[in-house]
Amino acid sequence: MKNCLLLVIGIFIITACQTKEDQEPVIPPYFIDGGEDFLNVNKFSIRLNADSLKLSESGLWTILSGLDEEKVSFEDPKNPKTIFHGMPGEKYELLWEVKFGAKSSSDTVVVTFAPLQTEILEVSGDSFQTRKMLTGKSYDHGLWTIEGDYHHLRGLSNQGLVDEKDPNVLIYGLENTTIKITWTTWYGSKSASSSIEFESGEYQQEEALQELQILNNDYYYKVNENGDVIEINMLGIPRAWIFSDLEQFPELQALKYLEKLRIPGNPIYDFPEVITKSYHKLKYLDLSHNHFTTIPEDFGNLTELDTLIISSIPNLSTLPESIGNLKKLRYLDMVDAGLTSLPESFSEMTNLNYVSLELNNIAKLPEQIGNLKNLETFRGPVLSESIPASFSDLSSLKFCFFTVKxxxxxxxxxxxxxxxxxxxxxxxxxxxxxxxxxxxxxxxxxxxxxxxxxxxxxxxxxxxxxxxxxxxxxxxxxxxxxxxxxxxxxxxxxxxxxxxLPNNIGNLKNLIGLSASSIKLKELPESFAELKYLREVRLISNEITHLPASIGELDNLYLMDIGRNDISEIPPSIAKLADTLRYLAVNGNNFTQSQFDWLKEMLPNTEITFTLPGD
Known part of the structure; x- marks a missing residue:
């Protein structure tokens, strides 16, 4: 625009100096205006403002100076009012040249762009002390970098970006640490960075519940009057596997007020380290129907335990010596745990009231098992050796079973x-x-x-x-x-x-059921008929030759199976049982057909078995 003004002044001076005779017809000057300059433009594009073209004129924008790369361009270089795209922090001198027939004229425009800038915004979200949700102002692309120890970051945009390149992230810090978080973004070859410091606090219980995907669902957990989580129940919930990965989910440490933890029937293949490291207030622990094969030596840290259920874990093999530290443990269920041995310290859990070791094949019981003076129920394992002498010291024992191979x-x-x-x-x-x-x-x-x-x-x-x-x-x-x-x-x-049988077996006045099959029994004593409450008798495959004459005095007899003996006659008194005896088996004895017919007549309401295959 300044060039046009100088040209007009020059022509005027030359014309004024010519004599009248020398003067020729004056040709009007031809000049154009490229428009105003644009300085410190915040956006990286600007609409230029050259004079509009007249009929038969043509124009063209070109760059005289300034950084020229792929992103630098005119949207329409022939348009006087085109949009120019430049680079941040750069100065450009642009030339607008117009032609009209053989004439041409040009003007220059200066455009400067503000430097590239970015910022980090803290997004309002959860108030967890070890997490920070951030958004970085982005242009073409960007990258998060973090100085200091942290756990991980997770992209939130769901745009298929690598987490570190996602402008929207949730950063998971470690507790009580300070980290420097930097977001760097690029526009073409230009870049800008912004940084913040994040000083984390302690892991919070809500963080752990969120990772377990049960936050705000009180079906799965309970809190006390202080708001502390004291109970978690995740029966057969696959997400419970994260308890076994403390490195990936350190937030679980915050559940340090837990008193009851039930996570049976989950895909847990490693014993949850967090339990013995942080859950020292536990009173009730159920880890049954899982797949871990060892229990750590620091299991003895759980000194408040009252109830421990670790059943149906078929490859556990043994228990740590430290289990003896569980002095408050009263209830222990380790059915089908794959145990093959017990440590001697097992005998130190002197408050035990209930122990179940069923379906375990254990070499022997601890020598001092008699120390368990409070034990009332012992559901024992399969043992390779007989019980030790101290077993007789279990003075409180009420219910007991075990197997010796x-x-x-x-x-x-x-x-x-x-x-x-x-x-x-x-x-x-x-x-x-x-x-x-x-x-x-x-x-x-x-x-x-x-x-x-x-x-x-x-x-x-x-x-x-x-x-x-x-x-x-x-x-x-x-x-x-x-x-x-x-x-x-x-x-x-x-x-x-x-x-x-004892001669005076009839003294067993309360006997309801008697089973004595295949024992080579030769006879029934006459007092047998005095068993007035007897309802079921099974005396199959013996050597009995006759029944007591007073058999019909068994007023409550409902079922009698005397099959496969050597009996040849039924006492007539059996007719007295017509109203009570419902099932009678006499197969495999020495009865004649007439005796069978007589039985049918005497016991019309009784289902009688006369023959069976193999008699």
């Missing part, structure tokens, strides 16, 4: 000191019971099975007169006569080999 299983001679025992189920090859056994006078349920048979039973076995249910494998001609003192017995099941 191999021959010659034995009980301590003073086993009878367990005077509070009410239920005892022994599985193993026991050949004798110690004399002290009769001191278990509180016994109500006794079972000794999978034996070749007891050959020695204390003669005063009848002292166990609170017995309600009795299952025995024996190998002897008779039971001690004192058996008739078991006046509270309701169910009696005998296996092995026994030729004779």
């Amino acid at each position: 191999g021959p010659n299983a034995t009980l301590p001679e003073d086993f009878g000191r367990l005077t509070n025992l009410e239920t005892l189920w022994l599985t193993g090859d026991y050949l004798r019971l110690p004399a002290s056994f009769v001191n278990l006078t509180e016994l109500q349920d006794l079972s000794i099975t999978y034996s070749t048979g007891l050959t020695e039973i204390p003669m005063d076995f009848g002292k166990l007169n609170k017995l309600n249910k009795l299952v025995l494998v024996v190998r002897m001609p008779r039971l001690p006569e004192s058996f008739d003192q078991l006046v509270n017995l309701q169910y009696l099941s005998l296996h092995g080999e026994l030729n004779y």
Whole structure:
């Protein structure tokens, strides 16, 4: 625009100096205006403002000076009012040239752009002390860099960007650390950066709940009056696997007020380190139906535990010695945990009241297991060795069962000191019971099975007169006569080999069920008919030749199976059972057809089995 003004002044001076004779016709000057200059433009494009073209004129914008790269351009270089795109922080001199026929004229315009700038905005969101949600002002692209220790950052834009290049991020810090966060963005070859410092606080319980994906869902957790999370229940919830990855989810450490944690049935393949590191207030822990194979040595840190359930974890093998530190533990369930041994420190959990080690194959029990003076229930494992002598010291024991593999299983001679025992189920090859056994006078349920048979039973076995249910494998001609003192017995099941029942078996006035099949029993004593409450009798495959004449006095008999004996005659008194006996099996005996017909007539309401395959 300044060039045009100088040209006009020059022409005027030359014309004024010519003589009249020298003067020729004056040609009007031809000049144009490229428009105003633009300085410190904040955006990186500007609409130019040259004079509009007249008819038959043509124009063209070109760059005389300034950084020229791919992003620098005129949208329409022939348009006097085109938009020019430049680079931030650069100065440009632009030439606008117009032609009209043989004439041409030009003008220059100066354009400067402000430097590239960016900023970091803190987005309002959660108030977690170790997290920061940020947005970086971006142009072509950008990159986050962090100085200091932090956990990770996560992009939030869902645009397929690498997290570090996403302008919208959530930064997960470590607790009580300071980091410098920088966002750098590029516009063409130009770049700008902005930084902030983030000083984190402590991990918060809400952070942990959010990572577990249960925040604000009180079905899965409970808080106390202070707002602290004291209980988490995630039964079969796959997300619970994160408990086993403290490195990736350090926020879980914040749940340090937990008193109850139930995460059974989850894909947990490593024991959750966070439990023994941070959850020292736990009183109840259920990790059953998971897949970890070891328990860390620092498990003993959980000194407040009252209940521990680690069942159906088939490859656990053993327990750490530190488990003995759990002095407050009362309830221990480790069914089918794959245990093959127990540490001696197991005997130091002296507050134990309930222990279940079922479906584990363990070599032996700890020698000092008798220290568990408060133990009332022992659901034992399969043992390779008989129980140790100290087992008799479990003075509070009420319910007990275990299995001993191999021959010659034995009980301590003073086993009878367990005077509070009410239920005892022994599985193993026991050949004798110690004399002290009769001191278990509180016994109500006794079972000794999978034996070749007891050959020695204390003669005063009848002292166990609170017995309600009795299952025995024996190998002897008779039971001690004192058996008739078991006046509270309701169910009696005998296996092995026994030729004779006690003569006074009729004293067992409360007997409801009797099973004595395949034991080579030869006869029933006459007092048998005095068992007035007897409802079910199974005496299959024995050597019985006759029934007591008074069999019909069993007023409550509902079922009787005497199949496969040597009986040839049924006493007539059986007709008295026509209204009570519903099932009678007499197959495999020596009855004639006429006797069968007579039975049908005497017992019209009874379902009678006369033959079975194999008789």
